[in-house]
Amino acid sequence: MMRDMLNLSINRDNKIPLYKQIRDQIINLVTKGILKKGHLLPSTRDLAQSLEVNRTTVYKAYRELWSLGYTESRPGSYSIVRDRKEINRSTNSVSVSIDWNRLIPLNDVPFKSAPEPVKEMFDFRTFSPASIDEAVDKFRKCLNDVLKERGSQLLQYGDSYGYKPLREYISQMMNENKITTDLDRILITDGAQRALDLICKLFGKPGWTVITADPTYSEALSLFRFYGAKILSVPITPDGMDIGVLKEILQDYPVSFVYTMPNYQNPTGISSTQQNREQLLESCEDAGVPIIEDGFSEDMRGTILPIKSMDKNGIVLYIGTFSKVLFPGIRTGWINGDALIIKKLTALQYMSSVSGNQLMQAALDRFCHLGYYDLHLKRIHNLFKKRMEKTMNVLSSFFPVKSGEYTCPAGGFYIWFRFNPSFSSEEQLIKKLKEKGILITGGSIFSTGDSGVNLRMSIAHVPDNRLEEGLIIFCSTLKELLKG
Amino acid sequence: MMRDMLNLSINRDNKIPLYKQIRDQIINLVTKGILKKGHLLPSTRDLAQSLEVNRTTVYKAYRELWSLGYTESRPGSYSIVRDRKEINRSTNSVSVSIDWNRLIPLNDVPFKSAPEPVKEMFDFRTFSPASIDEAVDKFRKCLNDVLKERGSQLLQYGDSYGYKPLREYISQMMNENKITTDLDRILITDGAQRALDLICKLFGKPGWTVITADPTYSEALSLFRFYGAKILSVPITPDGMDIGVLKEILQDYPVSFVYTMPNYQNPTGISSTQQNREQLLESCEDAGVPIIEDGFSEDMRGTILPIKSMDKNGIVLYIGTFSKVLFPGIRTGWINGDALIIKKLTALQYMSSVSGNQLMQAALDRFCHLGYYDLHLKRIHNLFKKRMEKTMNVLSSFFPVKSGEYTCPAGGFYIWFRFNPSFSSEEQLIKKLKEKGILITGGSIFSTGDSGVNLRMSIAHVPDNRLEEGLIIFCSTLKELLKG
Numbered sequence: 001m002m003r004d005m006l007n008l009s010i011n012r013d014n015k016i017p018l019y020k021q022i023r024d025q026i027i028n029l030v031t032k033g034i035l036k037k038g039h040l041l042p043s044t045r046d047l048a049q050s051l052e053v054n055r056t057t058v059y060k061a062y063r064e065l066w067s068l069g070y071t072e073s074r075p076g077s078y079s080i081v082r083d084r085k086e087i088n089r090s091t092n093s094v095s096v097s098i099d100w101n102r103l104i105p106l107n108d109v110p111f112k113s114a115p116e117p118v119k120e121m122f123d124f125r126t127f128s129p130a131s132i133d134e135a136v137d138k139f140r141k142c143l144n145d146v147l148k149e150r151g152s153q154l155l156q157y158g159d160s161y162g163y164k165p166l167r168e169y170i171s172q173m174m175n176e177n178k179i180t181t182d183l184d185r186i187l188i189t190d191g192a193q194r195a196l197d198l199i200c201k202l203f204g205k206p207g208w209t210v211i212t213a214d215p216t217y218s219e220a221l222s223l224f225r226f227y228g229a230k231i232l233s234v235p236i237t238p239d240g241m242d243i244g245v246l247k248e249i250l251q252d253y254p255v256s257f258v259y260t261m262p263n264y265q266n267p268t269g270i271s272s273t274q275q276n277r278e279q280l281l282e283s284c285e286d287a288g289v290p291i292i293e294d295g296f297s298e299d300m301r302g303t304i305l306p307i308k309s310m311d312k313n314g315i316v317l318y319i320g321t322f323s324k325v326l327f328p329g330i331r332t333g334w335i336n337g338d339a340l341i342i343k344k345l346t347a348l349q350y351m352s353s354v355s356g357n358q359l360m361q362a363a364l365d366r367f368c369h370l371g372y373y374d375l376h377l378k379r380i381h382n383l384f385k386k387r388m389e390k391t392m393n394v395l396s397s398f399f400p401v402k403s404g405e406y407t408c409p410a411g412g413f414y415i416w417f418r419f420n421p422s423f424s425s426e427e428q429l430i431k432k433l434k435e436k437g438i439l440i441t442g443g444s445i446f447s448t449g450d451s452g453v454n455l456r457m458s459i460a461h462v463p464d465n466r467l468e469e470g471l472i473i474f475c476s477t478l479k480e481l482l483k484g
Numbered sequence: 485m486m487r488d489m490l491n492l493s494i495n496r497d498n499k500i501p502l503y504k505q506i507r508d509q510i511i512n513l514v515t516k517g518i519l520k521k522g523h524l525l526p527s528t529r530d531l532a533q534s535l536e537v538n539r540t541t542v543y544k545a546y547r548e549l550w551s552l553g554y555t556e557s558r559p560g561s562y563s564i565v566r567d568r569k570e571i572n573r574s575t576n577s578v579s580v581s582i583d584w585n586r587l588i589p590l591n592d593v594p595f596k597s598a599p600e601p602v603k604e605m606f607d608f609r610t611f612s613p614a615s616i617d618e619a620v621d622k623f624r625k626c627l628n629d630v631l632k633e634r635g636s637q638l639l640q641y642g643d644s645y646g647y648k649p650l651r652e653y654i655s656q657m658m659n660e661n662k663i664t665t666d667l668d669r670i671l672i673t674d675g676a677q678r679a680l681d682l683i684c685k686l687f688g689k690p691g692w693t694v695i696t697a698d699p700t701y702s703e704a705l706s707l708f709r710f711y712g713a714k715i716l717s718v719p720i721t722p723d724g725m726d727i728g729v730l731k732e733i734l735q736d737y738p739v740s741f742v743y744t745m746p747n748y749q750n751p752t753g754i755s756s757t758q759q760n761r762e763q764l765l766e767s768c769e770d771a772g773v774p775i776i777e778d779g780f781s782e783d784m785r786g787t788i789l790p791i792k793s794m795d796k797n798g799i800v801l802y803i804g805t806f807s808k809v810l811f812p813g814i815r816t817g818w819i820n821g822d823a824l825i826i827k828k829l830t831a832l833q834y835m836s837s838v839s840g841n842q843l844m845q846a847a848l849d850r851f852c853h854l855g856y857y858d859l860h861l862k863r864i865h866n867l868f869k870k871r872m873e874k875t876m877n878v879l880s881s882f883f884p885v886k887s888g889e890y891t892c893p894a895g896g897f898y899i900w901f902r903f904n905p906s907f908s909s910e911e912q913l914i915k916k917l918k919e920k921g922i923l924i925t926g927g928s929i930f931s932t933g934d935s936g937v938n939l940r941m942s943i944a945h946v947p948d949n950r951l952e953e954g955l956i957i958f959c960s961t962l963k964e965l966l967k968g
């Protein structure tokens with residue numbers, strides 16, 4: 001092997017550091033093929049002398065050549081030019097060198113996404129309130145203020161339990177619902193869905209079993225299935241979950257928890273009666289089974305208090321959220337339960353996300369403490385109350401009773417339609433309604449088995465001045481289907 | 485059973501609705517024990533006549549009495565007073581009616597939280613840069629602007645893949661690292677930890693196996709353990725993961741993926757060489773095993789390109805993040821990989837959170853597109869470069885070599901200390917250092933087995949003007965321990 005001085009030149013007037021000049025000239029020589037694989041570079045001492053530079057300068061250049069893969073051994077020993085893998089600039093296609101099916105055991109998690117509201121149509125799918133501009137503007141000011149006051153701090157990781165002043169506010173809110181609590185029993189999560197994910201992480205184990213209402217919230221079912229739970233379902237009656245069936249199941253199976261939404265249930269809009277809530281609590285207490293109470297629309301202010309308010313023995317884990325009634329995009333919910341359970345859930349949250357979004361929590365806290373949340377609730381409450389009344393009026397006049405029946409929720413924003421099996425299929429219904437400009441959610445995703453032909457209607461999104469028109473088109477489309 | 489008119493009275497001047505006046509008077513009679521269990525209330529018609537109110541008013545009052553649990557049957561039939569469970573106002577204690585241990589299979593997820601920086605001490609634990617005020621102010625303005633312009637839209641649920649313009653920006657960033665990509669191959673997550681959680685959700689199955697470096701990022705280990713993975717570890721050398729050991733393991737075990745952090749690895753600060761990255765890629769390609777490349781400090785701009793840049797066959801899933809170099813509290817990261825795999829991960833993200841934080845993503849996008857992120861990177865890069873140089877200088881003068889050795893990272897912010905087994909225990913080291921005002925992270929959480937006595941130092945948080953002092957105290961404490 002030949003060792004030469006490579007004919008390098010150094011320009012001391014150039015702003016480029018000397019070591020980089022050396023490095024780049026050598027790279028150039030390798031790239032052009034002038035220095036080939038196996039070529040022995042001069043020693044650092046020799047090259048330094050020849051170029052009249054400090055030896056550490058050459059050392060630094062060699063170190064980078066090594067780390068960039070141009071030479072074989074570490075600087076200090078001999079540096080020999082080596083083969084270097086070409087950098088890939090081609091387009092990735094689906095990998096052929098990996099048998100993904102062997103590795104990924106997913107029973108095809110179906111691809112879903114939040115529906116994007118379609119303005120030109122009557123969108124009865126989403127629950128996002130259509131007009132929230134005033135609250136958005138107030139929230140913007142709150143965000144701006146907290147960032148001005150304590151931005152550097154709020155953009156760090158936060159308290160693992162969530163922003164403390166917001167936990168204090170939540171605590172007060174829960175007190176208004178007759179739930180006694182304190183800060184150690186509240187964990188703030190980035191939305192209610194994450195709360196449910198954490199609860200599955202806590203309870204999930206091979207062969208576990210959960211009880212839900214049928215129908216129930218579709219994304220709870222997705223999570224339970226994903227975490228491998230056996231799902232046993234209890235029919236929902238106009239009073240709430242069927243307690244007789246519930247008791248039988250509790251006797252027969254080792255159950256990890258009962259998942260329930262007592263207020264304006266998703267998808268039926270049904271609120272459980274006081275008596276039903278008491279019986280549910282009693283049955284679970286007798287069986288020693290916890291209750292997951294999903295209070296997703298608690299703030300729609302039903303007349304009945306949450307099950308958690310009667311929970312003397314701490315068997316209820318309560319999930320709350322700001323995302324429904326305020327803004328979906330705020331992604332802030334919470335879990336309330338026994339301090340020990342909350343501590344475990346907090347550890348699981350740290351494991352899955354390190355920290356929640358402290359900035360959003362602080363802005364929301366400001367928003368709440370200035371009374372904007374209460375104000376907003378009142379507006380939204382009135383808005384939805386009027387909408388539900390209007391909807392019930394229109395349906396009672398125009399809905400073709402021969403096609404099926406529907407729930408008459410006392411509040412909230414969901415209505416559930418159960419059609420006669422002979423009437424139509426879910427697919428056909430959705431297709432026909434879409435042709436007439438009506439977007440609505442099919443019922444099958446809310447059930448664990450075959451539960452007939454159902455639709456879920458949300459009255460949250462269609463603007464006030466178009467609601468009646470949309471409902472009438474909905475009913476007349478059903479009438480047309482009846483005829484033909 | 486007696487039916488009387490209950491001596492109710494109605495005040496028409498009162499603002500309280502009539503039905504509520506009726507309802508509340510009856511509740512009052514029940515609560516006082518005047519109306520006892522079994523008492524038959526007057527029919528709605530009789531009471532309406534006697535009070536001279538509309539019959540629907542009485543119906544409404546009875547309906548609420550029923551739903552609140554004061555009467556037995558639904559309104560319309562006879563209303564009979566019933567026993568009502570007292571609402572719990574007592575403090576919850578840990579539940580005794582549930583055998584939590586039977587239900588919760590967690591092998592005690594240890595309770596951890598992000599360390600809160602302690603100002604008075606030298607805090608070598610956290611990586612949060614101490615001074616980011618300028619960037620915070622710019623970010624505040626970006627947030628304020630996007631909320632002004634499109635607030636109502638940004639506070640709804642967003643695109644399941646993440647905010648599109650930000651995905652475009654990330655795509656450009658990746659191109660600068662010689663990674664060809666497009667929008668379908670980028671999923672934005674609420675931080676890199678969530679990205680890792682999703683990847684575990686995708687790959688996790690009974691009896692699965694992953695390979696990591698030893699030591700490696702502690703919270704990756706937590707997740708792998710939680711999802712039931714068998715963890716096989718490969719020693720890390722100054723060049724990166726030990727390829728010889730890696731190849732042996734790949735031959736002997738069915739592995740789901742290799743998890744690696746080639747740049748300024750957490751906790752050692754070691755950057756893999758170009759050659760090491762090539763060999764790692766080649767070994768995994770040969771074995772048909774995907775690589776999870778955690779580029780958590782890619783933006784610290786090492787001189788070597790990511791493994792993903794050489795990934796012709798799409799076997800690498802790359803995790804990136806804005807949280808480290810910008811603000812931890814921004815909770816925004818991403819995954820880049822094959823379109824099909826990204827689609828599955830997106831479905832899993834929808835299942836666990838419905839939507840990411842679109843507002844943060846939009847503000848960050850504005851911040852990036854105005855060039856603030858690049859500017860910030862340059863500042864942070866210079867800052868950390870100087871700190872690492874200063875640290876290496878101080879350590880080379882003051883570190884007592886008899887106690888052990890340390891890594892000499894070319895950049896980033898982590899340094900790894902490996903002490904002689906006879907020198908001290910981790911516990912004692914941390915205790916002694918704390919007494920002298922030094923907070924530092926013990927090494928055991930980064931290892932899967934017994935790996936001796938180690939410490940991880942982060943030089944990101946201690947302010948420039950206190951760094952040298954802190955390091956000298958660190959070294960002199962070690963010297964004292966040597967003597968005693």
